[in-house]
Amino acid sequence: MKIKKEFLAVISILLLAVVPIISFANTEAMQGAGHSDPIAPVILALIIILLAAKIGGELFEKINQPAVLGELISGMVIGNLFLFSGGIFDFGQMFESESINMLAGLGVMILLFQVGLESNIKELMRVGISSLSVAIIGVVVPLILGYYICVLIIPEAGFNAHLFVGATLTATSVGITARVLKDLDKLRTPEAKIILGAAVIDDILGLIILSIVSGIIISGSVSVGTVVYTSITSFAFLFISIIIGLKAAPLIGKKVSGMKVEGMKIVTAFLFLFTMAYLADMIGLAMIVGAFAAGLILDDVSFVNKKEHHIEVLVKPLYCIFVPVFFVLMGIQVKLDVFLDPKIIAIALAITVVSVIGKQLCGIGVRCKNASKLVVGIGMISRGEVGLIFAGVGKGLGVIDDSLFGAIVIMVILTTLITPPLLKWSIARNDRKLGLSKTE
Amino acid sequence: MKIKKEFLAVISILLLAVVPIISFANTEAMQGAGHSDPIAPVILALIIILLAAKIGGELFEKINQPAVLGELISGMVIGNLFLFSGGIFDFGQMFESESINMLAGLGVMILLFQVGLESNIKELMRVGISSLSVAIIGVVVPLILGYYICVLIIPEAGFNAHLFVGATLTATSVGITARVLKDLDKLRTPEAKIILGAAVIDDILGLIILSIVSGIIISGSVSVGTVVYTSITSFAFLFISIIIGLKAAPLIGKKVSGMKVEGMKIVTAFLFLFTMAYLADMIGLAMIVGAFAAGLILDDVSFVNKKEHHIEVLVKPLYCIFVPVFFVLMGIQVKLDVFLDPKIIAIALAITVVSVIGKQLCGIGVRCKNASKLVVGIGMISRGEVGLIFAGVGKGLGVIDDSLFGAIVIMVILTTLITPPLLKWSIARNDRKLGLSKTE
Numbered sequence: 001m002k003i004k005k006e007f008l009a010v011i012s013i014l015l016l017a018v019v020p021i022i023s024f025a026n027t028e029a030m031q032g033a034g035h036s037d038p039i040a041p042v043i044l045a046l047i048i049i050l051l052a053a054k055i056g057g058e059l060f061e062k063i064n065q066p067a068v069l070g071e072l073i074s075g076m077v078i079g080n081l082f083l084f085s086g087g088i089f090d091f092g093q094m095f096e097s098e099s100i101n102m103l104a105g106l107g108v109m110i111l112l113f114q115v116g117l118e119s120n121i122k123e124l125m126r127v128g129i130s131s132l133s134v135a136i137i138g139v140v141v142p143l144i145l146g147y148y149i150c151v152l153i154i155p156e157a158g159f160n161a162h163l164f165v166g167a168t169l170t171a172t173s174v175g176i177t178a179r180v181l182k183d184l185d186k187l188r189t190p191e192a193k194i195i196l197g198a199a200v201i202d203d204i205l206g207l208i209i210l211s212i213v214s215g216i217i218i219s220g221s222v223s224v225g226t227v228v229y230t231s232i233t234s235f236a237f238l239f240i241s242i243i244i245g246l247k248a249a250p251l252i253g254k255k256v257s258g259m260k261v262e263g264m265k266i267v268t269a270f271l272f273l274f275t276m277a278y279l280a281d282m283i284g285l286a287m288i289v290g291a292f293a294a295g296l297i298l299d300d301v302s303f304v305n306k307k308e309h310h311i312e313v314l315v316k317p318l319y320c321i322f323v324p325v326f327f328v329l330m331g332i333q334v335k336l337d338v339f340l341d342p343k344i345i346a347i348a349l350a351i352t353v354v355s356v357i358g359k360q361l362c363g364i365g366v367r368c369k370n371a372s373k374l375v376v377g378i379g380m381i382s383r384g385e386v387g388l389i390f391a392g393v394g395k396g397l398g399v400i401d402d403s404l405f406g407a408i409v410i411m412v413i414l415t416t417l418i419t420p421p422l423l424k425w426s427i428a429r430n431d432r433k434l435g436l437s438k439t440e
Numbered sequence: 441m442k443i444k445k446e447f448l449a450v451i452s453i454l455l456l457a458v459v460p461i462i463s464f465a466n467t468e469a470m471q472g473a474g475h476s477d478p479i480a481p482v483i484l485a486l487i488i489i490l491l492a493a494k495i496g497g498e499l500f501e502k503i504n505q506p507a508v509l510g511e512l513i514s515g516m517v518i519g520n521l522f523l524f525s526g527g528i529f530d531f532g533q534m535f536e537s538e539s540i541n542m543l544a545g546l547g548v549m550i551l552l553f554q555v556g557l558e559s560n561i562k563e564l565m566r567v568g569i570s571s572l573s574v575a576i577i578g579v580v581v582p583l584i585l586g587y588y589i590c591v592l593i594i595p596e597a598g599f600n601a602h603l604f605v606g607a608t609l610t611a612t613s614v615g616i617t618a619r620v621l622k623d624l625d626k627l628r629t630p631e632a633k634i635i636l637g638a639a640v641i642d643d644i645l646g647l648i649i650l651s652i653v654s655g656i657i658i659s660g661s662v663s664v665g666t667v668v669y670t671s672i673t674s675f676a677f678l679f680i681s682i683i684i685g686l687k688a689a690p691l692i693g694k695k696v697s698g699m700k701v702e703g704m705k706i707v708t709a710f711l712f713l714f715t716m717a718y719l720a721d722m723i724g725l726a727m728i729v730g731a732f733a734a735g736l737i738l739d740d741v742s743f744v745n746k747k748e749h750h751i752e753v754l755v756k757p758l759y760c761i762f763v764p765v766f767f768v769l770m771g772i773q774v775k776l777d778v779f780l781d782p783k784i785i786a787i788a789l790a791i792t793v794v795s796v797i798g799k800q801l802c803g804i805g806v807r808c809k810n811a812s813k814l815v816v817g818i819g820m821i822s823r824g825e826v827g828l829i830f831a832g833v834g835k836g837l838g839v840i841d842d843s844l845f846g847a848i849v850i851m852v853i854l855t856t857l858i859t860p861p862l863l864k865w866s867i868a869r870n871d872r873k874l875g876l877s878k879t880e
Binding site for chain 1 (some may be wrong): 487711727754
């Protein structure tokens with residue numbers, strides 16, 4: 001925890017240094033100059049968010065931590081500057097505009113689109129029974145444990161909140177584990193293949209669970225009908241869109257490649273992304289389910305036009321600008337004063353412990369003899385992006401209040417912080433074991 | 441006009457084909473499904489805008505017309521679908537949300553940033569006296585002529601409107617002329633160098649005039665003080681930012697290149713763009729002035745990090761997605777029913793004629809003996825993007841009403857349509873003349 005504190009301090013100082021300028025800009029000038037453009041406040045908010053994201057991200061990368069943690073914590077610094085500065089600096093409603101929320105929404109869609117682009121359907125079908133059973137255990141166990149721990153410690157929050165917290169604990173973050181495995185040059189081990197396969201299946205299961213849980217909360221009751229309807233819709237949506245997509249996408253790609261207008265490739269990709277997200281919303285699923293499906297389908301499209309860059313190269317600049325807006329905004333929405341209540345800290349720690357234990361049972365699902373159950377279990381711990389997305393949806397639905405939201409963000413931060421060192425340790429232990437068995 | 445009508449028809453039919461689906465989506469489903477994401481309507485509007493932009497753009501490119509005209513006319517089709525369909529299809533307030541306006545604003549900033557990136561300060565300083573005098577004549581004459589023609593035919597519109605229409609006629613569109621010259625392989629002729637140099641200076645002068653005119657309108661009176669203040673501020677802003685920028689940008693570039701976080705280059709570029717736009721707004725200039733200055737400065741920065749793509753490659757995907765939003769939205773805002781009043785058609789034609797004549801006097805500025813005055817004059821006709829931006833600002837300030845806005849858009853369309861054939865004709869004529877004088 002020492003490192004985290006130091007960095008919080010450094011970030012605070014850096015941010016505090018730019019704040020006087022920004023505060024000046026925000027008050028003096030905007031009241032002074034008569035003809036301020038109506039989008040000026042949005043641009044100012046974007047400047048602060050991007051600056052915070054990059055300062056935070058850079059500092060965390062420097063200490064070999066994922067940049068996303070830096071973005072989240074910078075956001076927490078900005079969102080609680082009023083608290084830290086004793087009420088001197090106040091961004092007020094700056095980050096609560098329709099436009100900023102829309103840009104964050106765009107960011108999370110681009111993120112899921114990218115995750116979809118990076119997952120290959122055909123490879124996914126090959127990862128086999130181990131990944132599937134690891135994924136299913138990794139979703140079911142934390143869901144149940146999360147639900148019951150909430151029933152135990154916050155019975156007053158009600159069924160919907162209990163269910164939603166459970167759902168938040170299901171999702172595994174592919175990015176962080178993949179990054180560590182890559183850094184250790186262990187991407188080709190059986191454990192790595194199982195973990196990464198399971199993480200992708202986890203994403204899909206997680207999105208389906210999100211749809212089901214949201215459906216239950218909106219319809220107001222756990223009817224078998226709602227659960228069955230949402231499950232079938234979600235599965236059908238993903239299945240049908242993948243089947244049709246795999247057939248139609250190459251045709252569209254070919255057609256688009258013949259067009260003259262510049263930028264057809266990226267515009268087609270985004271039209272596709274937006275359309276899938278909108279269709280998902282229409283049939284009552286989360287827009288990100290559609291965004292993920294869009295990425296999954298486009299993954300296999302080969303646009304014939306080789307003059308333009310690869311689709312992932314074209315998406316990256318949009319990713320770099322908009323995805324951090326989502327994470328910083330998530331951080332901003334954490335109200336640190338909720339932690340003055342020791343109960344909230346207890347909840348945060350309790351769901352962190354539950355989410356770690358829940359994923360350890362994943363090892364049972366490993367069917368491959370030469371793969372370490374421990375490494376797989378640890379590799380599944382980090383929650384990251386998807387957990388935050390869930391928490392955001394829950395907040396939007398009014399199920400998750402400020403305290404629970406804060407507790408979930410802390411859980412995401414803690415699980416993400418402990419995964420890399422634990423993973424390194426478990427792999428080293430496993431290597432030693434294998435080494436020993438060889439010399440025997 | 442035959443071609444335009446045909447294409448309007450084709451676009452209408454294409455758009456009408458997608459509209460039933462969209463209308464269904466817009467009414468049935470959104471009322472039916474309980475939990476629609478709040479950003480779903482924005483995404484739907486984006487789908488329609490991008491689809492319209494690309495269908496319109498593609499059709500116009502196919503007949504060798506600039507894509508921007510297609511975007512504008514598609515927008516007009518969408519905006520007047522209610523009229524065309526006899527009230528059956530109605531998008532209602534869909535395109536009037538804060539978010540869509542913000543995205544269009546982002547688009548126009550990215551556009552000016554890109555224009556700045558493409559203009560090189562050092563080259564600009566070398567183009568010499570011909571370009572400068574051509575540019576100044578091309579700004580002053582249409583401004584005066586535009587002002588007086590309005591005083592003559594619409595005296596009731598008042599001083600502010602007269603002045604603003606005059607200002608709208610000043611700006612030359614670099615893109616269209618450059619495209620034609622490139623297609624004819626004439627980019628290295630003295631005429632081409634003079635025209636392109638003048639067009640860039642025109643952009644700068646145009647932005648300064650926009651600031652002055654806006655300043656006059658907001659302060660409510662033509663005081664010498666306002667004009668002097670705004671002129672000095674504008675010049676000083678551009679001058680100081682360029683001087684400081686040229687010194688500081690390489691240092692920032694070097695610093696940024698050493699950073700670990702991915703996408704630092706594009707994020708730094710956008711942070712710089714947003715900051716300059718915000719600073720311009722703070723001192724009372726238009727945000728696009730800042731965006732242009734940002735592009736002008738970054739043009740000379742060589743980021744040391746060669747691992748990432750060139751800055752223009754990184755900006756392009758963002759350009760392709762957001763810039764069309766601006767042009768389609770401009771088209772949507774043209775209410776075609778204003779043309780039921782023959783007076784508005786008369787105004788549109790009058791300002792078109794004035795804007796063509798005004799630029800012909802530019803030839804006087806040509807100091808280079810072997811350059812054709814006619815070619816230069818014709819090359820300066822097309823108004824394009826910047827004229828539209830002016831009209832948009834005027835509409836925002838409440839100076840330009842729906843009828844005048846429609847007339848200006850028609851002027852932009854007509855000047856842009858006639859430039860390519862006239863330019864081809866005048867260059868061929870000039871080539872024949874040079875050929876004849878050689879054989880004599």
